[in-house]
Amino acid sequence: VPPTALSERSLSANGWGFAGTSFPPPAALLSWLAERLGATAPRSAVDPTAVVLPAARPLPELPAAVSAEPMDRLLHARGRGFSDLVRLRSGRLPAAPDAVARPADAGEVEALIQACSRHGLRAIPWGGGTSVTGGVNTLAGAAPAVVVDLAGVAGLRRLDARAGLATFGGGTTGPALEASLAPHGLTLGHFPQSWELSTVGGWAATRSSGQESLAVGRIEELVAGLELVAPAGRLSLPALPASAAGPDLRRLALGSEGRLGVITEVTVRVRPRPAERRIEALLLPSWEAGQEAVRVLSRSGIDLQMLRLSDPAESEVALATGLGGHSWEPLARGWLRLRGVGSEACLLLVGGAGSVVAADEALDDARAFLRRQLGRGGVVSLGQRPGRRWLADRFRHPYLRDGLLDRGIATDTLETAAPWSALPGLWSAVRGALVGGLPGEAVPVLCHVSHVYPDGASLYFTFFFRAAADPEEDIARWAVLKRTATEALLAAGGTLSHHHGVGSWHAPWLHREVGEAGLRILRAAAREVDPAGVLNPHVLLDPVDRLEE
């Protein structure tokens, strides 16, 4: 994993990630979509430098470096969810932060947050700004809004190699974090799709899960200790391997999305850096057989890094595009037909890591296990080339949305998780809700099992629809799909989110998962540390449907 110095690359003001980086939609994907959506009209984005933001309101003197430059305000106005991209591309933003503050350390964060509390200013913590749930958006509101950019509260602070504990400033990005561990032969191993941009504080605040969580665990398991700064004071929770000293307040901080404080420091559990990462692509006979095979494989004790099982539709697209650009159809198709692989076939990526020998051994063991499970003919290996391609592109996939929007194709993803027994019903329900969500319009849907646990798994859906001429119309259609899919997934026993968090967009549904009693407890905790309610007030606990704001 090459380290990337964020400061050396400028960010895109109206798309995912870095300016100048793109991931053009593969021709095979475009033709697959054209078959379903028909022809679409190209759509351009307005020049960000020409965007006129709502006027910045005057602010009192704040105890940190503060900028009200238009480009700064624009770059910190929204996360990078679907409606964010549409609004940023259209240049019509209903609101923007009145200032961007850049505290230099936890002390400045504390002084800044307290000043916000005194003056009734909204304070919106900002890590990588990659939220896809409206988690960092500045919405219209009477109280002026200050984005608290944590880029200055970053870097490795302490390394305890014997215990395998590394302490970072909350604003440390994925590449900076791994780059500071690499010289010690260590890794965190937490690789969410946003890894190049997002921060360890952001991962903790949103209960993030990396693509290799099968091997290293979710961020909850990786965080040993942390420090939160709120108007009422600091919450410092030391790094401990385990404890029974009352409820684990780390777990209340994890997922608190700014409502309980700004995460200024995180101590994570690190491990030896694997020498090698290997991914094998396999085809399994069907979605049902695939789920069952993955379920038992995940309980087999074989030391795997990743299991990623695509449903038939996603498998078809993945095979057609060669997993991103290098199509090896129609050769592969012909060969697969010879092997008896039909249209129900599902693509499974199996990852192993460690020494070269260990990684290969894990893949050999997994393949042999699956062949015992499904019969020799039920498991067709496609080798390691698709996996290498996937690995090379994994942080570029989000750029695909921008390229599709350029071509008039709207796309978004959503995800959930449930016990194994509920998974088939959950898949049908969410898929059905999306496919039928826009009457008279095609909504193609792809899905994969992205994270696997002994008791269940997550489902990650990608859906597409024709972009309208009017951005507000795009957002309205997208909101319809989000609402119907969210209702469907909750009714089918899925969680509101497996790894994207709640933000402002999922917040109206949170009571369905944790109950009114759960919400009351969270509100009481937030009130206690933030009596004026200035910390990221529209996320997590705000019951208003803000999908279209």
Add this chain to the structure above:
Amino acid sequence: VPPTALSERSLSANGWGFAGTSFPPPAALLSWLAERLGATAPRSAVDPTAVVLPAARPLPELPAAVSAEPMDRLLHARGRGFSDLVRLRSGRLPAAPDAVARPADAGEVEALIQACSRHGLRAIPWGGGTSVTGGVNTLAGAAPAVVVDLAGVAGLRRLDARAGLATFGGGTTGPALEASLAPHGLTLGHFPQSWELSTVGGWAATRSSGQESLAVGRIEELVAGLELVAPAGRLSLPALPASAAGPDLRRLALGSEGRLGVITEVTVRVRPRPAERRIEALLLPSWEAGQEAVRVLSRSGIDLQMLRLSDPAESEVALATGLGGHSWEPLARGWLRLRGVGSEACLLLVGGAGSVVAADEALDDARAFLRRQLGRGGVVSLGQRPGRRWLADRFRHPYLRDGLLDRGIATDTLETAAPWSALPGLWSAVRGALVGGLPGEAVPVLCHVSHVYPDGASLYFTFFFRAAADPEEDIARWAVLKRTATEALLAAGGTLSHHHGVGSWHAPWLHREVGEAGLRILRAAAREVDPAGVLNPHVLLDPVDRLEE
């Protein structure tokens, strides 16, 4: 593990566990103690039927079966910590519950708790009553106290074999829980020392850890969902494999020790029952080399069930007693001297489980790994006999305290955990605090690493002192030792408790671990669900030192 029907065995009213069960101190232990403490005078316990309790105060009508029988009140007056045993044996109790309520289901628990809230009655949830931290004690107080015995809210409710999820009533004991899983070939694998008596709700409430947590995880990892009943309503958290839907409120319930509600239902992650359990005893050259060996072994990927490393003093006692009754000294000592094992040698128990082949393979791998680490001569195997003895006796060890008290020897345990780097200093500090804790008196101390994690481990201390003639004097001395050891362990970076919980005895120190901000959040949550403050009011959040109450 044979199932034990609790209802068929009556409980001891003034000692650990079941009436008529005992674990007489081995002669070798008594002589080891006599060498250090000198001769001690036998001490008898008063007949429980002759104990006169403070008069039960009249209560309003309550919506559950209620008993004010003296023996019921006595059996539910205290947990089974050191001062509890001393008070129960002396027959002098400062307080007792005014009634014992036995709700039949979660609905009755809810009605009962609401009635307690309306009438200002303390409600003390009771599972197995095995707390060693004052966690279920009825203390003197103006508000009448009702113990809520959950024996009726028990049993397997649902089993989802595909997901490996089993839902139990909160009052289900360890043996009942395993007995209902056994016909399905499943196990929870959670075996705290109190397992024969304690309940799944109690494990959850106190963040319990079982002796095989290395293989199955702590109770936090085993609980997938749960239901709490509080005066303000029910908190029902569904079983999910993973989620990012805000902070995980399960982790706020886990460790809440009754303050956030009564745990009426728990869904746990179960797994296939291992055919075999094997434990090998090894001698390692020193405490320091042993800790380092265990640290790297725990990161080796070898699939172990248990690692338990005794310090030199505990190793000496364990070898002398043959780990409980069957002494094979002096033969073993002579042989060990031949092998060059000196007085610094440390006993390591290594557990493997699974099929017979897998269990043996794990032990072979571990032994080979340790010999690579420490050299062939550094690892002396004592075979599997000590482990079989330990396994046979593991739930009987707590009875030892009663047998020692009969002989005028006071003993208690305490435990903590810390990162590996802090462990040697933690051991010295706590050991030093205890050894020097009673000026002019010998306090022999034993210790072992009881639970191992990638980033650290727990330390479990056992200490002894001469019992005084007066029970109050015993308790005062014990309180001195608890205070000095607790100060020492916190100052050395240890957690207040690794698996015994906070209760009332550790509560005055909780702020040292979670800070004032942490305490404020917990208090706000408790206030929200229990505005009248009736739920177990002296535990967790009560800052008063109640060691001597």
